[in-house]
Amino acid sequence: MNVHALTARLRGQIPLLVTAVLLVSMFGVGSVQYDGFFSGQVVLNLLIDNAFLLVVAVGMTFVVLTGGIDLSVGAVVALSTMVSAWLVERHGWPPLLVIPLVLLMGTAGGWLMGWIIHVFEIQPFIVTLAGMFLARGLCYTISIESISITDPQYTAMAQTRIPLGSLFVSPSALIALLVVAAGFVVLHHTRLGRNVYALGGSEQSALLMGLPVQRTRTTVYAISGFCSALGGVLLTFYMLSGYGLHAVGLELDAIAAVVIGGTLLTGGSGYLLGTLLGVLVLGLIQTVISFQGTLSSWWTRIVIGALLFVFIVLQRLITGRRR
């Protein structure tokens, strides 16, 4: 009926569509080029290998949708692995106590950063940068070495394979998908989620419409902190160790996944499913390069860099035409 409105709505979907097309065509090219690429297990391995990144990226999506950014996620992941390994291995605490404690710690840290950002009106960039240094530094007060985990419950989580017909997934992958589903419901079907979009659209308006801006902002950073801590827990399942050098630069991968997934860095526009696609694209690049065999793994970075350029320019072209 209203062509203008329709095109405006479609325009918001373009980055998501581009990502989906990219994902499918990368998978297609890989399948044609390499033997054994075209299999369900390759797809499931993407989820297994990137479960922690996916969880962290979900939290990052919330933050970016409000127009903020959270640079502390990688360091919080590392600190979570460190605290888990230290308490479980050195102090013999039961994992069922340690894991909730670590999640609580991440959530509280995120909440605190959100509170500082809101109350003192400081750029999220600098506050979370401080959080990043703090968390990374704290890792080394526990140990400067890697602490490996031998606890049976952790090794069980690392080795369990949940069969899906002839294929399998890890518990971590399922947890990550659950987080995506939960994030989707919260963002698109709860008041909190809609307030996140409103805050990203216009903070001034959100304030004047009587929306709980402070609560929304602190909650969003708390969610990101929770997701980082959970990502850290999943990483301990994957690596079976705690180390201060785990997940270095993970925050940048998460931001890249969010942007490639079609979420605008200025906030207010984007989809959680886009983030899932973004993480899969990053994982698939790695998979293609490992299948290729001769290229160094740094080519992953190069391709991600090129993709990011394309996507931010695309976003600019789409949003920059408003006036």
Place this chain on the structure above:
Amino acid sequence: MRQQPVLEVRGIRKEFPGVVALDGVDFRLFPGEVHALMGENGAGKSTLIKVLTGVHRADGGEVLLAGRPVRIGGPLEAQQAGISTVYQEVNLCPNLSVAENIFIGREPRRFGLVDWAAMRRRAAELVRELDLDVDVSAPLGSCSIAVQQLVAIVRAVAVSAKVLILDEPTSSLDRDEVQRLFAVMRRLRDQGVAILFVSHFLDQIYEICDRTTVLRNGRLEGEYLTAELDRMELVSRMIGAELAGLDQLGGGKRRERTAPAGPAFLQADGLTRRGAVEPYELDIRPGEVIGLAGLLGSGRTEAARLLFGADRSDGGTLRIDGAVTALRGPRDAIARGIAFCSENRKTEGLIGDLTVRENIVLALQASRGWTRPLSRTAQDAYALRWIRALDIRPGNPEAPVRNLSGGNQQKVLLARWLITDPKLLILDEPTRGIDVGAKAEIQKLVAGLAEDGMAVLFISAELEEVLRLSHRVGVLRDHRMVARLDNDGELTPEHVMATIASGAHP
């Protein structure tokens, strides 16, 4: 029925650094009335509204709601208490759908989740009540400003407010839309809602308002029954002793204007930009005021932006001083002596956190380049000169621009461009949203500048104003310049209106 006001303010006081915005103001609002709040810029209207909605905290006095003293801590508390506000600038989220903008914060829910279907259905019902043809699932940003404004009103109404504050809602609406708004206001009034209405259009005040409260310089001037308040008296209450300035230009009488002869400073030949404005012809001579008339969205601003290089043209030629020129951007235009005062002074002009002085010298400093900084003494001299020349209030060059009223901000913006001594001054709605007194001052100023040899392109939605100032008038309609009329003394607003309506020179 008039026993108790639903909202009452007693002796309210509010200070900002260097300014007393409200000084012991009393105000009463009864259920079932439309009440006008009038005053010049800086009179304290906006501040009073912000105190009522909890954006500002009063430094003294009390607010009573239904007879009980209340402390309104923020917009949310104001809404919960039944006070909803629609501001002059649309304060909604352009990235959300129309339906969401109406309901956000109060979304219908089922099992704790947002019930999208119910929300869209109810939004569609509310929108239909207002006779609007809007797709409620479309993003708000894809709607025109006027529609967005109406959506803001739908939202405020949907909160089922006891008190509805409309802060200049009509400044971006066209005639039909205003009538539609008034119909809704009357219906709400009859339902017992108390409406506080702020507008600079006197006709609208007399059409819709039962009572009028006048503020001046942060003080209460008086409360009147609108029907018993004479127009001249209202204006004199608002601007006090400064009435003389208005008389000089007022009363609908305009000066005889003979267009200056000589070569054009700027000449547009078939200049066009796809989707913005169709090819148009325009020439402006030094000392000449050209008016651009047309409805909101008719392409007035778009046409002007091409002359400033703010948008790039797709076709046609632009001659400046006779030489064909392709403007590469605003810097280029500024270097050639063109200045542009934009309509949207908040987002496209002034920098709120900088002081009056800093804002005034900004363009001059930019045109000199950063290698030749203006000395502080020179800056002070410029700032003081223009504060005095344009009567900017408060007269403190170190006050942050943010704290100034709309009209005074407009003057600061004007000062910034005048200081660069432009050959062509483009004014896009310079008098929008400012009061009668400041309007007259700005008109006088424009006339004076033209007499001194400056070419002026004057864009305004108010035809009276355009005709009062312009030598010639370009009329735009649906992105097309449909006529160029000589303002020979016989041209009337009705005439121009007919041209806009019919799309042809009658």
